[in-house]
Amino acid sequence: MVSCIDGGSVIGTLSTHNFTIRGYDGESQSMNVGEYSFCALTRVEIFDDGGARGWPTEGCYLSRSGNNWTMTATNNYGGSPDITRCEATCF
Numbered sequence: 001m002v003s004c005i006d007g008g009s010v011i012g013t014l015s016t017h018n019f020t021i022r023g024y025d026g027e028s029q030s031m032n033v034g035e036y037s038f039c040a041l042t043r044v045e046i047f048d049d050g051g052a053r054g055w056p057t058e059g060c061y062l063s064r065s066g067n068n069w070t071m072t073a074t075n076n077y078g079g080s081p082d083i084t085r086c087e088a089t090c091f
Helices: none
Strands: 002-006 009-014 017-024 029-035 039-048 059-065 068-074 082-090
Touching (some): 017 029, 017 068, 029 082, 059 082, 068 082
Antiparallel strands (some): 017 082, 039 082, 059 068
8 A cells, every 4th residue: 555645644545456477388378457547567577497588479468448457478488387477566
């Protein structure tokens, strides 16, 4: 939760919500995170055999339709093990 303070008095609060999604071994995963005014990616990790690397077909994406947000972890390489981890915060 984030508090808005003016002159030492709390004038409002903002609740934040955190989400995590993972794509594994050649799969992409999507999740509907709900209706929010704003969402931002806060962490993107791509791992293969314990080491980080990036392939052009792997990544994390946020999309919005109206106020409804969807987060997608793409993992199209299919290595072993291969994990794309995405985190977002929405409010």
